[in-house]
Amino acid sequence: MKPEPRTFTTRLRVRYAETDQMGVVYHANYLIWFEVGRVEMLRALGFAYQRLESEEDCVLPVVEVNCRYRAPARYDEELTLETRLIASRGSVLKFGYALLRPEPPGIGDAARGTLLAEAVTTHVVVDRSLRKRSLPAAYAAVLAEALMPAPEDPMPDRLSGDRRSDTEQGGG
Amino acid sequence: MKPEPRTFTTRLRVRYAETDQMGVVYHANYLIWFEVGRVEMLRALGFAYQRLESEEDCVLPVVEVNCRYRAPARYDEELTLETRLIASRGSVLKFGYALLRPEPPGIGDAARGTLLAEAVTTHVVVDRSLRKRSLPAAYAAVLAEALMPAPEDPMPDRLSGDRRSDTEQGGG
């Protein structure tokens, strides 16, 4: 069985501003949270996204988003966002996300809680003039590490379907 | 050849608040624009989304978003958003979007300008307690009409690949 890439967990508290009159979180805000998860994952890897942009003239705009909303998120809930790098090849990066609401014992998935959303975002590496370029080598090395399994994390992965085919080409 | 559903066009002016420090529109804001296009399309059909919600206890949350970003949108640009209903079956609706920047002659697609993004959103019909239900008959009839081609609009469609398979099942 193929090893899983490392998962990075971020905690998010739902803001009032993020709700809409349906009484749940407005769907576009999930994309903002995924950005938070992505940046925090990179930070945990020692990868300063802000410096990549300001010092290396390198930005990672989103070129594709695919998101499935499974259950509503609500005001003031404290959520768990799991982020992982699922592909890195050439100028293209893909991240996978699982947004979860931790639950008391007996509700949802015992280990992780209720799955609220799953998503994949695709990014291209460009300079600030939006011309395609490659990642600086030091940053690429950090990302290669993120594609490796964490020794302490043999957990199966809900995003693996999408991830598996990507990392076959991209995990090298 | 299968007929195309009707296309509804909305104009949008990019707000300063919608940009980010990359100097382009932040990607989550496109989802807000798609919502505008959807509501304006329904309004053009005589379908008051606000009344559907307040009088019929019927809301249409997004359960899936797929969006491809082709070219950046920038501050103060006046954009064209083309929206169409691409499927309506049971409690599920799908809308397709093409976001375009009109161009002077000689740039981009002569007829429509530069394509900035393409997307599909999937919605379920639920009541305010988020239990699945079906659309009130009067509203369903309006949507059935939107799946029909406009007599005056034989234009080919960039979203057709996705649409075609959906309407095969859903266009009846």
Next chain:
Amino acid sequence: MKPEPRTFTTRLRVRYAETDQMGVVYHANYLIWFEVGRVEMLRALGFAYQRLESEEDCVLPVVEVNCRYRAPARYDEELTLETRLIASRGSVLKFGYALLRPEPPGIGDAARGTLLAEAVTTHVVVDRSLRKRSLPAAYAAVLAEALMPAPEDPMPDRLSGDRRSDTEQGGG
């Protein structure tokens, strides 16, 4: 009696994304609308804010906001935003806003509808490095004109209390 500066009117449709779970527009979004009113006022005067920024290295960040919320705005309402320049002296500009919901005869102010919010924003003229500078002369001339009363607009003004003291110093 002192003459009133010209008033510029913008129409806004409330987006679903702008509501919150209280069922009304989230208060921070009014500031985004005021920005729209400001830019549209400048455009009506032939003043391209986007070019001021990209060609003249001149931006107008907000340094102070004062806003009173009088009545809630709701989803899908079509609102009227009245904007006027109420002071322009040196590197400081002040704009006043009245947000209104047009009403059928007999509700609210006969002429203008229900007042939803009033606000003043203060701006400084800076370059992109955020160093204080003055407006290019051509733009300053346009703003001086905006402080003049419109010949066809002798309407009294709900924002006049705040405006009057400012224009005494700034209207010259």
Next chain:
Amino acid sequence: MKPEPRTFTTRLRVRYAETDQMGVVYHANYLIWFEVGRVEMLRALGFAYQRLESEEDCVLPVVEVNCRYRAPARYDEELTLETRLIASRGSVLKFGYALLRPEPPGIGDAARGTLLAEAVTTHVVVDRSLRKRSLPAAYAAVLAEALMPAPEDPMPDRLSGDRRSDTEQGGG
């Protein structure tokens, strides 16, 4: 000298979505942060804003915002938001905020860092139909406590000018 009300501190990380093309945080987003500070302050006091709304039919809409922007906030900065209740009388509450960027020794205020913004928001207590009401007694008692000085916090306060006149009437 009048004692100071307690100060509650919240940490915020600037999100990419919160920046604009000026390369700094868009000004409307500060209002969203103030809401976060307010709710976290209430939570620290044992006051569950979410339950106030869902169980007590009691909401606290903003009726006035006054905000001064002193220095720009930038992407990825970790900021400190100080929140305090500065008045509570009848159905009206006022909160004061100081947003700060902690600095290395030698930059800005030694104790607190650089002041980025100061603000006051005014709220009315209403039910969900937006009719004025008073706070449930248990919640009012918690707020009365927040107006008291913290024994361990004799720190002078930049927001005190505004606060002082309010608490003279409201601190009882």
